[in-house]
Amino acid sequence: MSNHPEIERFVRGEPIAVEVGEIERALGSLWQEASRAGEAAAISRAALWNVIVPTCGPAALAASKKLVDELAPALPTRTLTLCLDDGRRGAGLEATIESHVVSQPGGARMVYSEEITIAGPSGAQGHFGALVRALQVAGVPTATFWLDPGAPESLLTRELLAVTNRLVLDTTTCLHPRQLFDLDRLAAAAQPLPIADLGWLRLGALRALFAGMFDPPVGGAPLVQARRVAVEHRAGCDASALLMLAWIGVQLGWRPVRAAQTSDGGVRFDFTRAGQPIAGHLVPAEGACGRSGILAVEVTTASDDRYAIRRTAIDQTQLQTPGVPPKLVKLDSPSDAELAIAALGARGRDPLFRRCLAYARQLWSLEPDTAGSRR
Amino acid sequence: MLDTPGGPPASSSPSVLPNPLREGLAEERVPEPAVMVIFGASGDLARRKLLPALYSLTRDRLLPARFAIVGFARRAVSDDAFREEMRAACNEFARRRPIDPELWAAFSRNIFYQPGEYEDLASFLSLKQRLGDIERDLGLHGNRVFYLATPPSSFAPVIRNLGQAELAPKPPPATAPKPPGPPPPFARVIIEKPFGTDLETARALNRDVHETLDERQIYRIDHYLGKETVQNLLVFRFANGIFEPIWNNRFVDHVQITGAESIGVEARGGYFEQAGSMRDMVQNHLLQVLSLFAMEPPIAFDPDAVRDEKLKVLKALRAIPESDFERQVVRAQYAAGSSAGQAVPGYRQEPNVSPSSTTETFVALKLFIDSWRWAGVPFYLRSGKRLPKRVTEIAVHFKEAPHLLFGRRGESIRPNVLAIRIQPDEGIALNFGSKLPGPAMEIAPVSMEFRYGSSFGVEPPEAYERLLLDCLLGDSTLFTRADEVEASWTWVSRIHRRWAEDAAAGRVDLATYPAGSWGPPAADRLLTADGRAWRLP
Numbered sequence: 001m002s003n004h005p006e007i008e009r010f011v012r013g014e015p016i017a018v019e020v021g022e023i024e025r026a027l028g029s030l031w032q033e034a035s036r037a038g039e040a041a042a043i044s045r046a047a048l049w050n051v052i053v054p055t056c057g058p059a060a061l062a063a064s065k066k067l068v069d070e071l072a073p074a075l076p077t078r079t080l081t082l083c084l085d086d087g088r089r090g091a092g093l094e095a096t097i098e099s100h101v102v103s104q105p106g107g108a109r110m111v112y113s114e115e116i117t118i119a120g121p122s123g124a125q126g127h128f129g130a131l132v133r134a135l136q137v138a139g140v141p142t143a144t145f146w147l148d149p150g151a152p153e154s155l156l157t158r159e160l161l162a163v164t165n166r167l168v169l170d171t172t173t174c175l176h177p178r179q180l181f182d183l184d185r186l187a188a189a190a191q192p193l194p195i196a197d198l199g200w201l202r203l204g205a206l207r208a209l210f211a212g213m214f215d216p217p218v219g220g221a222p223l224v225q226a227r228r229v230a231v232e233h234r235a236g237c238d239a240s241a242l243l244m245l246a247w248i249g250v251q252l253g254w255r256p257v258r259a260a261q262t263s264d265g266g267v268r269f270d271f272t273r274a275g276q277p278i279a280g281h282l283v284p285a286e287g288a289c290g291r292s293g294i295l296a297v298e299v300t301t302a303s304d305d306r307y308a309i310r311r312t313a314i315d316q317t318q319l320q321t322p323g324v325p326p327k328l329v330k331l332d333s334p335s336d337a338e339l340a341i342a343a344l345g346a347r348g349r350d351p352l353f354r355r356c357l358a359y360a361r362q363l364w365s366l367e368p369d370t371a372g373s374r375r
Numbered sequence: 376m377l378d379t380p381g382g383p384p385a386s387s388s389p390s391v392l393p394n395p396l397r398e399g400l401a402e403e404r405v406p407e408p409a410v411m412v413i414f415g416a417s418g419d420l421a422r423r424k425l426l427p428a429l430y431s432l433t434r435d436r437l438l439p440a441r442f443a444i445v446g447f448a449r450r451a452v453s454d455d456a457f458r459e460e461m462r463a464a465c466n467e468f469a470r471r472r473p474i475d476p477e478l479w480a481a482f483s484r485n486i487f488y489q490p491g492e493y494e495d496l497a498s499f500l501s502l503k504q505r506l507g508d509i510e511r512d513l514g515l516h517g518n519r520v521f522y523l524a525t526p527p528s529s530f531a532p533v534i535r536n537l538g539q540a541e542l543a544p545k546p547p548p549a550t551a552p553k554p555p556g557p558p559p560p561f562a563r564v565i566i567e568k569p570f571g572t573d574l575e576t577a578r579a580l581n582r583d584v585h586e587t588l589d590e591r592q593i594y595r596i597d598h599y600l601g602k603e604t605v606q607n608l609l610v611f612r613f614a615n616g617i618f619e620p621i622w623n624n625r626f627v628d629h630v631q632i633t634g635a636e637s638i639g640v641e642a643r644g645g646y647f648e649q650a651g652s653m654r655d656m657v658q659n660h661l662l663q664v665l666s667l668f669a670m671e672p673p674i675a676f677d678p679d680a681v682r683d684e685k686l687k688v689l690k691a692l693r694a695i696p697e698s699d700f701e702r703q704v705v706r707a708q709y710a711a712g713s714s715a716g717q718a719v720p721g722y723r724q725e726p727n728v729s730p731s732s733t734t735e736t737f738v739a740l741k742l743f744i745d746s747w748r749w750a751g752v753p754f755y756l757r758s759g760k761r762l763p764k765r766v767t768e769i770a771v772h773f774k775e776a777p778h779l780l781f782g783r784r785g786e787s788i789r790p791n792v793l794a795i796r797i798q799p800d801e802g803i804a805l806n807f808g809s810k811l812p813g814p815a816m817e818i819a820p821v822s823m824e825f826r827y828g829s830s831f832g833v834e835p836p837e838a839y840e841r842l843l844l845d846c847l848l849g850d851s852t853l854f855t856r857a858d859e860v861e862a863s864w865t866w867v868s869r870i871h872r873r874w875a876e877d878a879a880a881g882r883v884d885l886a887t888y889p890a891g892s893w894g895p896p897a898a899d900r901l902l903t904a905d906g907r908a909w910r911l912p
């Protein structure tokens with residue numbers, strides 16, 4: 001492992017094929033050589049997290065690698081990407097290692113990340129657990145990014161959860177609310193691990209803006225008097241919209257009663273609180289929005305006052321409050337890498353997500369019609 | 376849930392229910408709607424720090440949706456002209472640049488300007504009228520923060536006029552029973568440094584301020600306390616089990632605190648002539664950092680519990696004995712030299728500086744804290760202008776291992792040093808010895824580093840952002856209390872008195888150092904006399 005072209009490729013971040021049983025030794029050797037070749041410029045290996053990313057197929061692998069590449073400059077991790085792919089040429093496991101070196105001002109180099117990719121055909125997942133345990137950096141926590149719905153659930157439940165300190169999901173990948181059931185089941189199996197959801201974090205800015213409308217001097221009174229809540233969403237983003245509605249329902253203590261489809265292709269949920277009925281609508285619509293797919297959230301009170309946030313552009317939202325001219329505010333659309341960093345921080349331990357996910361599942365289970373026909 | 380407690384703090388607005396949707400949000404700590412009045416709005420501080428910080432807070436959605444800024448200064452300009460100036464300032468100094476035009480449009484709609492004189496009550500009555508109009512138009516309920524970014528000579532008149540114009544009424548006594556209904560609107564006053572120029576003036580200013588305001592309304596700002604690493608000192612010490620047991624005279628040999636600036640006095644020669652490094656840096660920034668470093672664990676993380684412990688440290692600073700003064704205090708002035716590859720003039724050649732000035736631009740001190748924890752541990756402080764680089768750090772030098780098992784191998788075995796970097800590159804590094812690979816028992820120093828930027832992937836917020844937000848939230852933990860200010864002046868004023876006595880007797884012991892160096896040889900002797908040396912930060 002001491003020839004220079006290979007070290008140069010490694011330091012440039014290109015994948016280097018290695019024997020599966022020699023990954024750790026090969027990494028150590030390459031870093032040592034790279035450090036010598038770097039002369040005065042020091043290279044430090046660093047990891048604050050082990051990140052495991054199970055994937056299935058080349059498309060999911062490519063998406064995972066893109067995320068890891070974006071994450072690397074901001075957060076030092078050792079990433080283990082596990083890929084099941086029957087389309088590969090070899091019948092056995094194959095491994096590559098990559099570095100993510102970032103130059104510091106003044107010429108010093110600092111490695112923020114190293115990435116190990118292990119790929120194999122269906123059935124190879126039987127080896128993945130042992131490999132992960134062997135390759136985890138000691139003394140730092142492990143996050144499993146369960147982002148590919150195609151990856152076999154048994155890999156997570158049998159092998160990875162036992163070595164995981166934080167489970168990261170992405171409800172935005174659910175093309176149908178029914179898929180939230182699977183994630184809720186996984187979340188239950190993962191108890192008591194902290195669970196982060198990129199979809200939930202993606203909704204964070206909208207939730208904060210919406211909540212901000214009920215800060216003083218307005219206060220929570222309009223929420224007590226709410227009679228109708230509508231969440232407008234792009235087609236295929238029903239799961240995000242349901243999660244948004246669930247958040248409002250959980251926070252306001254609404255008891256779900258029934259659900260039914262509406263003529264516009266949406267869904268109506270009936271709630272009750274303190275004897276008062278409240279209607280919650282998921283309304284499919286068209287318009288510019290970020291990956292969350294949410295276009296607008298609107299509350300109408302018993303006195304017909306309306307409080308709404310409505311996207312007017314990808315990065316812009318209009319706030320509508322009674323008696324005040326509409327106000328345009330900037331709405332950030334964080335990248336997946338930014339969300340992934342947040343998921344590994346304090347915001348990735350939000351217990352409210354579990355409550356809202358369970359509530360969303362409860363809502364979608366209300367009405368057989370709803371659950372069945374839109375499946 | 377709507378009926379459960381635990382939402383944001385009770386509102387001062389009439390009949391406002393808590394907002395249940397705030398629970399669990401990252402932006403859970405959002406202040407109540409308010410107006411911030413900035414006195415000295417045409418000055419550098421407002422332009423470089425305050426408006427950019429408020430813009431950044433808005434961008435991060437940390438300010439309430441209903442929030443207004445009123446600039447107040449002598450110059451007569453229109454709202455629009457003031458907005459345009461502040462736009463340029465934010466474009467130049469905001470943490471995230473360039474500014475977002477749409478966000479700025481929304482933000483700047485609530486920026487206003489009111490011309491007036493600081494000593495003129497009529498100007499404050501006009502301000503009161505203007506605030507009433509703004510609050511009515513924006514649906515605000517009278518919460519106000521007044522930021523005194525004026526020259527210190529204006530602090531007392533501004534506060535007096537705030538009182539006479541009834542712009543900042545005192546809250547009910549803390550011990551008074553709370554009347555039913557929402558609390559009255561708040562009025563808080565942020566006072567910039569310097570708070571006094573010596574013990575007498577600080578006491579007089581405190582007396583003046585307390586005639587109008589309750590101590591709970593006063594936020595004496597020291598922007599060092601808003602820096603992430605300074606706050607991290609508390610977390611580092613009190614959230615990690617391994618450091619506090621060694622944070623004492625059994626394990627610590629000595630502590631060095633360096634506050635170095637690479638710049639000279641620039642255009643502030645007039646101010647600096649009166650202040651010097653002792654007033655400009657040591658009395659506030661360095662002693663505040665020292666008190667946080669050395670304090671006992673507070674009983675709670677609340678403003679008074681933390682400040683009570685800091686105060687004990689300041690009160691425990693041993694007065695420097697007359698007989699040891701020269702061995703414990705070094706002052707110096709920079710001479711011509713080099714900075715960033717450019718030839719730079721000496722202090723006495725700077726604009727607005729007397730050619731025979733005896734003002735110190737560098738000070739190095741050896742001090743002791745008379746407490747059980749720190750008995751016998753010297754603290755070496757130094758601060759200066761035109762030093763080789765801008766850096767502020769605390770370096771904790773631990774005692775050597777009691778028995779050197781491996782013998783001395785040249786200079787290779789060094790005591791452990793824990794370096795807490797406050798600026799720039801906020802972080803913490805621990806130096807320790809490690810065996811060099813190979814058959815020989817050679818030991819080399821290595822460093823284990825934590826840096827905020829690379830570990831958390833986010834840039835820490837500007838100190839002013841944190842402190843302005845804390846004031847709006849009513850959290851005074853990171854602000855200095857009246858008794859802290861007086862305790863630090865008590866210690867510093869003794870040194871100033873001695874210098875004044877020396878000057879009166881014609882004995883001015885003022886060394887010089889070339890710009891771009893780490894200070895005069897006398898500063899090195901302060902440590903070499905004890906068998907120690909300054910760490911190169």
